[in-house]
Amino acid sequence: MSALILIELNGSEVxxxxxxxITAASQLSDSVDALVLTxxxxxxxxxxxxxxxxxxxxxxxxxxxxxxxxxASKLIADVMGDYKYLISGxxxxxxxxxxxxxxxxxVQPISDVCEIKSNNTFVRPLYAGNVMATVETSDETIxxxxxxxxxxxxxxxxxxxxxxxxxxxxxxxSSFVSLQESESERPxxxxxxxxxxxxxxxxxxxNFALIExxxxxxxxxxxxxxxxxDAGFISNDxxxxxxxxxxxxxxxxxxxxxxxxxxxxxxxxxxVIVVINNDPxxxxxxxxxxxxxxxxFDALNELNAYQV
Amino acid sequence: MKIIIPVKRVLxxxxxxxxxxxxxxxxxxxxxxxMNPFCEIAVEEALTIKESGSASETIAVSIGTDKTVDTxxxxxxxxxxxxxxxxxxxxxxxxxxxxxxxxxNIIKREEAELVIMGKQAVDNDNNQTGxxxxxxxxxxxxxxxxxxxxxxxxxxxxxxREIDSGIETRQLGxxxxxxVDLRLNEPRYASLPNIMKARxxxxxxxxxxxxxxxxxxxxxxxxxxxxxxxxxxxKQISSAEELFSELNxxxxx
Numbered sequence: 151m152s153a154l155i156l157i158e159l160n161g162s163e164v165x166x167x168x169x170x171x172i173t174a175a176s177q178l179s180d181s182v183d184a185l186v187l188t189x190x191x192x193x194x195x196x197x198x199x200x201x202x203x204x205x206x207x208x209x210x211x212x213x214x215x216x217x218x219x220x221x222a223s224k225l226i227a228d229v230m231g232d233y234k235y236l237i238s239g240x241x242x243x244x245x246x247x248x249x250x251x252x253x254x255x256x257v258q259p260i261s262d263v264c265e266i267k268s269n270n271t272f273v274r275p276l277y278a279g280n281v282m283a284t285v286e287t288s289d290e291t292i293x294x295x296x297x298x299x300x301x302x303x304x305x306x307x308x309x310x311x312x313x314x315x316x317x318x319x320x321x322x323x324s325s326f327v328s329l330q331e332s333e334s335e336r337p338x339x340x341x342x343x344x345x346x347x348x349x350x351x352x353x354x355x356x357n358f359a360l361i362e363x364x365x366x367x368x369x370x371x372x373x374x375x376x377x378x379x380d381a382g383f384i385s386n387d388x389x390x391x392x393x394x395x396x397x398x399x400x401x402x403x404x405x406x407x408x409x410x411x412x413x414x415x416x417x418x419x420x421x422v423i424v425v426i427n428n429d430p431x432x433x434x435x436x437x438x439x440x441x442x443x444x445x446x447f448d449a450l451n452e453l454n455a456y457q458v
Numbered sequence: 459m460k461i462i463i464p465v466k467r468v469l470x471x472x473x474x475x476x477x478x479x480x481x482x483x484x485x486x487x488x489x490x491x492x493m494n495p496f497c498e499i500a501v502e503e504a505l506t507i508k509e510s511g512s513a514s515e516t517i518a519v520s521i522g523t524d525k526t527v528d529t530x531x532x533x534x535x536x537x538x539x540x541x542x543x544x545x546x547x548x549x550x551x552x553x554x555x556x557x558x559x560x561x562x563n564i565i566k567r568e569e570a571e572l573v574i575m576g577k578q579a580v581d582n583d584n585n586q587t588g589x590x591x592x593x594x595x596x597x598x599x600x601x602x603x604x605x606x607x608x609x610x611x612x613x614x615x616x617x618x619r620e621i622d623s624g625i626e627t628r629q630l631g632x633x634x635x636x637x638v639d640l641r642l643n644e645p646r647y648a649s650l651p652n653i654m655k656a657r658x659x660x661x662x663x664x665x666x667x668x669x670x671x672x673x674x675x676x677x678x679x680x681x682x683x684x685x686x687x688x689x690x691x692x693k694q695i696s697s698a699e700e701l702f703s704e705l706n707x708x709x710x711x
Contacts, residue, residue, distance in 0.1 A: 160623070216626075218628075219589075219592075219599050219601075220592075220596075220598065220599060223593060241622050242601075242602060242619075242620070242621040242622045243621070243622065245585050245586075245589075245601070246589065246599075246601045246602075246621075247589075248589075249554065249584075249585070249586035249587075249589035249590045249593075250589045250590065250592060250593040250599065251593070252555065252586070252590060252593075253555065253558060253589070253590035253591070253592075253593030253594050254593050256555070257555070257676070258553050258554065258555040258676035258677055259554075259586060260677065261583065261584050261585060261586060262583070271680065275583060275685075276475070276484070276581065276582055276583060276682070277469070277475035277484065277580070277581060277583070278580065278583065279685060280474065280475050280684060280685060280687075281475050281477060281484055281682050281683070281684055281685065282682065282683055282685045283679050283680075283681070283682045284679070284680040284681045284682070285677050285678065285679055285680065286677065286678045286680050287676060287677045287678075288675075288676055288677075288678070289676050289677075322598075323598045323630070323631035323634075324598040324599070324600070324628055324629060324630045324631060324634075325628065325629050326626070326627075326628055327616065327627040327628055327629055328626075328627045329623070329624060329625070329626050329627070330624050330625040330626075330627075331623050331624040332623065332624045343710075344710065344711075368711065376640065379641070380640070380641060385624065385625070386604070386620045386624075386625070386639075386641065387620070387621075387622060387623060387624050392580070392583065393577075393578070393639070393640060395622070400710040401705065401710040401711070411474070411687070412471075414687045418687045418688075421710065422705070422708050422710050423690065424701065424705070425692075433687075435692060436687075436689045436690070436692070437687055437688075437689065437690055438690060438692045439690050439691075439692065439693065439708075440692070440693055440694075440695050440701065440704055440705075441692045441693070441694055441695070442694075442695050442696065442701060443694065444696070449698070452697070452698040453698045453701070455698075456698040456699065456702060458702060458711075
């Protein structure tokens with residue numbers, strides 16, 4: 151009943167998503183291995199150091215830098231063999247690949263698992279998290295992604311063995327062109343303790359800089375509503391919500407966000423929610439622990455000038 | 459080049475989902491239904507490609523009971539050329555693997571080179587069907603796209619993908635499946651004359667049972683509960699000093 155984690159790397163760092171997947175896997179199996187698809191064999195060291203991993207299975211090939219989903223899904227399906235579980239953290243990386251692996255294995259994957267009830271029964275969100283469903287699978291092999299906000303993140307006191315797998319790369323009809331990566335010195339959105347998030351109320355990209363300034367003051371990550379991203383104030387990878395990132399920080403400070411249900415779905419589990427908005431009827435305000443009903447520019451200027 | 463656009467009928471996204479405690483299902487009786495918003499974006503993109511002269515035909519496909527015809531009529535009213543209705547006798551609990559198998563059957567039959575579909579349906583939020591379909595029929599796959607450019611010779615497309623770290627650009631050889639994200643386009647509304655015209659556009663009905671696809675559920679929903687968003691006891695504050703003092707007391711700074 152062993153489990154295989156598909157590891158997501160950011161450079162040579164193991165993602166927080168993958169760390170949550172290890173914790174989820176440890177609730178299902180005593181034997182958890184990690185699979186890494188990479189162009190750089192030295193990436194094995196950070197994975198081998200993860201707590202809770204028995205063996206790191208490495209597939210190393212130059213073509214796996216920015217690998218195509220067509221090639222990756224075939225490699226993963228071929229490795230599955232006797233593994234009962236294939237688990238990865240919920241992210242665009244895993245959501246791209248795992249369902250395709252599922253199809254190759256004739257398995258119905260389970261997305262965004264938030265809780266493990268038994269070895270085949272899981273809790274997952276429907277309708278933007280407004281409904282939680284307990285689902286039971288009858289598949290022999292279980293493929294799933296898990297929410298990184300719902301499981302502890304595995305640490306770095308492990309010493310797994312490393313095994314290199316030889317694999318033949320299949321032909322792919324698609325190719326990588328470029329990656330436009332958001333450069334940021336700030337904490338990563340999905341793992342930050344504090345998030346300052348801005349909405350349509352900011353009015354412009356220039357004004358959105360006030361959100362960034364406040365985030366820096368609080369050592370917080372920057373987030374945004376869909377409306378702010380659609381309006382071009384900030385890029386897509388900052389979007390919090392049903393179709394963006396799901397977060398659960400200690401502090402979520404929402405500025406000028408009215409609170410569409412799709413946005414609330416992405417942040418409702420935050421420990422403390424602060425809302426700064428001039429509209430007392432905004433749905434966001436009902437979720438708040440603290441509400442400051444004020445012109446948001448007055449508030450941002452006062453907060454940014456405040457000597458902590 | 460034929461384009462297939464699978465579309466799904468879902469609970470209107472601006473309606474709150476309610477659970478029927480007896481049936482342990484989301485209650486859709488008398489609920490307002492609509493085309494999944496991501497499917498609307500997919501339809502719009504297909505129409506734009508057709509209007510640019512790069513596609514020969516656009517075909518919407520949906521699966522469900524007779525009510526599903528409404529959703530296909532919406533696609534036709536937006537401008538899609540024809541529709542294929544896969545009819546089920548009752549509200550089957552079809553899962554992405556089943557839907558992908560059904561769509562694979564239709565795509566092969568139609569010899570469609572391009573499939574444009576939503577990245578997820580806003581009811582079950584699986585985000586799986588396009589990826590699974592690509593695996594079943596071995597088409598190139600571009601998920602979560604915010605930009606779509608067909609090459610001049612019509613043999614490949616360049617897509618921008620919205621991923622966690624930013625925007626990835628990839629080139630996909632045809633045949634391909636793309637799943638669309640929110641910022642790809644703004645879907646058009648169906649005009650009244652087009653709604654009238656849609657009534658006479660061709661719609662083929664195929665009985666699901668005639669396709670010979672195993673649709674026995676792989677996943678059983680044991681129970682559901684509304685989690686929703688819980689109102690909190692909001693405390694009003696009125697200055698930066700007060701905010702920082704509260705946050706310090708709560709220990710979140």
